[in-house]
Amino acid sequence: MDRAEQIKAHVNQMKEDGKYHEQIRISEDATGYSYEALFKPYISSALTEVWVEDPYIRLTHQLYNFLRFCEMLLKASCKVKKIHLITSQDEADSSQQTSALAELEESLSAQGVTLDVQYSSTIHDREIRFDSGWIIKIGRGLDYFKRPKGRFSIGYCDYDLRQCQETTVDIFHTKHTKTL
């Protein structure tokens, strides 16, 4: 069993036991935390709809983070049909944000996936939810990677080789979450 399979087996057992909260602490300068590495254990064939709440999907590198997250979903062993993005609008200049997300929407549509973008001026928290029940909260949202040393340096293209900033990932399952 590889790491992803081990975590999946562990997660299934914990779900049976009626309790689940996993915490991953990504340390400063750590590598090996691409979106694929981080999310794969929580993706199953039951996943069809995803919600991404992240106030900062506006700068070029943040728009690419979201594109990579969508690419990861398309390649994963699930049948994702709808992706919701709730973010805040770039007040200084929203033209790149708007056009990039429109281009991505069209591109996803060609793959049979609907992208629904909602702007909110009040959201602050970062949260990713799967309709299979998983809730994944990353302190820094999708933007936990360090800038690489240069644009032709190792880790520029492959996020598994990119150094991270310190952040904590909390993973819950709605089945075992009480809303107060």
Add this chain to the structure above:
Amino acid sequence: MDRAEQIKAHVNQMKEDGKYHEQIRISEDATGYSYEALFKPYISSALTEVWVEDPYIRLTHQLYNFLRFCEMLLKASCKVKKIHLITSQDEADSSQQTSALAELEESLSAQGVTLDVQYSSTIHDREIRFDSGWIIKIGRGLDYFKRPKGRFSIGYCDYDLRQCQETTVDIFHTKHTKTL
């Protein structure tokens, strides 16, 4: 067994039988041919040194192709220690080519890998050789991907989702290649 493992088992059997030549035909607009998908079956722990002969590693997207190829080697289950690049120099403006390869050399060095760049004005063929004996010839070299529809479209970051141009990949093993 996944596809890579199946090919590996098949390859090992063919090697035992004393004959091996595989041909992969990548058809126009096909997807699923990232460097990882293409090269993984031929990478083993025996691999430590790689030679890339490709006359066109000079434009921005070609330099990124080579960076991605190096990233793939770093992540693969091998202990690559030396990568040789034999390419032709950009006669119009070699400054970006030189500085990009110098940056990559420094970046690889930090990972314990030596990059050796040689310029040749006469090479034409594209060939990738592993010191484990494999020779992989791709008609178009590393540059067999189509330009994506836009820079925020699916497939821009993930090469498995990027459409390809038609090209043929021929794979040989030195053990079963006669030099005439």
